[in-house]
Amino acid sequence: MRLVPAKPTPSRPDMAARFAHPEPSRQPRPPVFPVFLPQAGCPGCCLYCNQPAQTGQALLSATDAPLSDVLARARADVLARPEAAGPVELAFYGGTFTALPAPWPERFLDLAAELRALGRVCRVRCSTRPDAVTPALLADLRARGLDLVELGVQSFQDAALAASRRGYDGATALGACRMVAEAGFSLGVQLLPGLPGMSGPEGVEDFARDVAAVAGLAPGGAPELVRLYPCLVLEGTGLAELWRAGAYAPWELPATVDALARALLTLWGAGVPAARVGLVEQAGLRILAGPRHPALGQMARARALFLHVSGLRATLPAPARTLFVPPRWQGEVLGQGNELAKDYAGLGLKVELWAEAEFGLG
Ligand code: SF4
Structure with a gap:
């Protein structure tokens, strides 16, 4: 994922914060x-x-x-x-x-x-x-x-x-x-x-x-x-x-x-x-x-990612305006029914999808 102040160009790559999902990768396990x-x-x-x-x-x-x-x-x-x-x-x-x-x-x-x-x-x-x-x-x-x-x-x-x-x-x-x-x-x-x-x-x-x-x-x-x-x-x-x-x-x-x-x-x-x-x-x-919801895990993960992005954004030298996300992470970022879209907007961040290849992942 990338946090950028404006769409990055070859002349402004230094303005982008590029980061992976903060969850540690899991070893493949048997069922x-x-x-x-x-x-x-x-x-x-x-x-x-x-x-x-x-x-x-x-x-x-x-x-x-x-x-x-x-x-x-x-x-x-x-x-x-x-x-x-x-x-x-x-x-x-x-x-x-x-x-x-x-x-x-x-x-x-x-x-x-x-x-x-x-x-x-x-x-x-x-x-x-x-x-x-x-x-x-x-x-x-x-x-x-x-x-x-x-x-x-x-x-x-x-x-x-x-x-x-x-x-x-x-x-x-x-x-x-x-x-x-x-x-x-x-x-x-x-x-x-x-x-x-x-x-x-x-x-x-x-x-x-x-x-x-x-x-x-x-x-x-x-x-x-x-x-x-x-x-x-x-x-x-x-x-x-x-x-x-x-x-x-x-x-x-x-x-x-x-x-x-x-x-x-x-x-x-x-x-x-x-x-x-x-x-x-x-x-x-x-x-x-009690606090039950069929998608409780997804809600918590999406909120965790939001807190991570929010913390990262605060460390950037220039205020980021856009968060670019690979399509497979869209649900993780925006949460159930895009419930976090307003929270990202509240940070002044627009969430946009980018093909994996744009991140060097494709
Ligand atoms: S399974 Fe665990 S929580 Fe349930 S009765 Fe036994 S010790 Fe207690």
Whole structure:
């Protein structure tokens, strides 16, 4: 992309600021094949969580029969994929994998190893809680072939964690991130802006501190991915009861988009991509309140790019008047239904499309 004061000419190339999209480029990855273990290994049901509604699958008790069923189904489903489609990354999601009762972590990882030996799986990940990892446990799971650990951190702020009854503090969450990276895993971090205890402008600042903490893990312990899930009130949760009682107010959508955009800029600046922004709305998921929008991720990305351009423009020696954009980035720049066109106009910037070749990209 280019910011220019007037259409650049060969005699005025120095007046242009040329820049790439600030998002770090992502390594090509195999498709993720999720195996859901709804709430298995969890110490209870968290305030905001409704795994059956979020995953579309019934809760598992930690008895052998349901976990055996999941194991058998996962093997059959992976083997049923056409071999020509290539191997997948097997992902054990929806519960606290590292706290599954013995010998279930081993059994699932044995299955992954078996499928890896057959060329059907090339990588294995799991999700878990920050208070469910220890160096010894992680070393064992790493030796058994687990590659990536996604931590449901949610926040590093003690007050928010306490108000959300997570059962651990910020130091534990940060220590777990470091522990995972030091054990040789790729790290994933999930944050939930707008948790109970994170309301108003102070809550937005808390979220910015959370994001800065994640960015601060780079470069040595940089996460491979971050997921940003603004807190929603789901039917059937403790949070729904608090909300009905007037004891919890979710974030508004515009403030959420702005906070997410600022978060993306911080993460991108640290070389950390966001794998997901906003909850995937499964059929059957009843969202009672909260900052939901089907294009939340796109809205946040477009706002982040706008903030980036705005900051860059302020550094130019002459005020830029036009932003030239390759056609494939048009949606990224102008956002949903060109909603940011007026914001660029407010900066005094006209957005024009230029063929990729004009940028030396064609
Ligand atoms: S630990 Fe995670 S999966 Fe388990 S109940 Fe809490 S939020 Fe849900």
